[in-house]
Amino acid sequence: MNNHAITLLEAVNLALARALEDDSDVVLMGEDIGANGGVFRATDGLQARFGERRVIDTPLAETMIAGLSVGLSTQGIRTVAEIQFMGFIFPALEHLIAHAARMRNRTRGRLSCPMVLRAPFGGGIHAPEHHSESTEALLAHIPGLRVVIPSSPVRAYGLLLAAIRCDDPVIFLEPKRIYRASKTLVEDDGNALPLDTCFTLREGRDITLISWGAMIQETLAAAHRLEQEDDILCEVIDVATLNPIDHATLIASVKKTGRCVIIHEAPHHGGLGAEISATLCEQVLTSLQAPPRRVTGDDTIMPYYRNEQLYLPDVDDIIMAVKETMEYSG
Template sequence: MSNQATINSGISSGDNSGDSPAISMVEAINLALHRAMLDDDDVILLGEDVATNGGVFRATVGLKEKFGVKRVIDTPLAENMIAGLAVGMAAQGLKPIAEIQFMGFIFPSMEHIVCHAARLRNRTRGRLSCPLVIRAPYGGGIHAPEHHSESTEALFAHIPGLRVVIPSSPQRAYGLLLAAIRNPDPVIFLEPKRIYRSQNQRVEDNAQALPLDTCFTLREGNDISLISWGAMIKETLEAADQLAEEGIHCEVIDVATISPLDRETILASVGKTGHCVIIHEAPLNGSVGSEIASLLASEALLDLRAPVARVGGYDTVMPYFRLEDQYMPQTDHIIDAVKRTLEFE
């Protein structure tokens, strides 16, 4: 795994070389959907406003015109129906990609995702699989109402049979979404909407998927490991840049697939640095960060030279926009956590 992580660091660092146009994450998602539908007639898109309007964030714009209404389907405002229909399609050989308009609306679909999609392979002893992708914009930072700003990825990471994937850049969004679509089992693909359009990268439409279940090493360092995913990678890299000016060299790990975890890359990084800060937007209680901290406590205790620190959201409902910045972890919070961890000795 360590060799793979080293290779991945090259393609994950935001390299803008090549002749491909620089595009945003939401455009990279659209590009991956277009590529998947070109390559496989079994790929079907469905969800609220995904066809005629191209989605709330325009992730599916132009796809109805290219592939028609039989493959890009506007549904009623009924998440329970969307998930149930997608599970049925997947069980019968199609490859549905169902969009839940905002992650805060995903709860009516939990019955089908948890009780059927995640269990279908096990329930049928491998006779049936469920090649289903559930896409959902998630997270705060865009001044949306509370139900549009939640980070509840830990709910799905707890469910056996589900993969949970969160991209943090246009390049990784393209490659990871293609991998999710080609995967024979259900994938929850969570798109951090705060960075939908905040960064442009050159993305070649080469149909090349990135590996699932693998962390990406975005920056190598020997002093401390910063472990994060999704939109918080932006602040994590900013913190690493500022700390480098003070002579503190951070290793930055993008978890990318939060379930199942790439335990080997995380353990190898902390084994090298001896210090760790875990950064995420979701509340700290019962979080994926808690699981990573538990992993380090049980399998890397003798490598650690200080307690593992966590920087995350508060254990409260996401506030309205006036207090949103006070809720969201900031670059300064990460820097403070790093310095406290390094001063422990």
């Protein structure tokens, strides 16, 4: 077993290699993932190592990629398909919503659909239109689809292995803004992390900060500054699986702290932050010392690179929301 400091992108590659090595029924497919190693090089070297029958270059046809993945997975092939950017996922929705998500129910358990659809998502890399979307709420609204988002190399490795081994379809969204942001020690031991579970990254007493994906970085940075400058101890929770959400962990934390701020990059209206806020109000209203707050992207299309930093929530935005929540007096 190797233990190296690697990036989130390298952790994805490591998990894919481990899955291919451990299970001969695992197959990768996608546009330019083979000889080219993918648009971000997430699959670099895998075709040379495992061959063209297991790491397959497809035509530029997202509908075909999704449909083929559904068909293969119902026959026992664990397909891991890549959509180059989340903004290109929409042609695949017919197969994901009408077939992959319903297969187990439709066949009364006779067939399952153990497929993973990987897609880089989110802004912050100066990309053109259709390359910076954060539409995870759209996918998380579909019963039967798991939606998983890693926020670190360790969680990328463990959660991707869990997704590949899952007997139901998983949408695995990779926050490309932090693909190469930092390195963490990751042990290539083949151990998966649990799906459907939040991860408490930092214990706190005063307020709960809830986030996922790339925004975990700003959330942790805000928590550190709030402790150093204002003696506010924030509990930080990485949701990680957005469908189904581990509400029990969130409820327990907010019961303890009495306050929460939810941070996500996606637009404010209809985002997963609204769902989490509603659940907390339903379940722990009498424990709340202030209304839940949301720090989000704007209700607009992600702007081009000159203005994308005006759209993305930052550390100061989170700190302001926390202080206003702490000062709330009813």
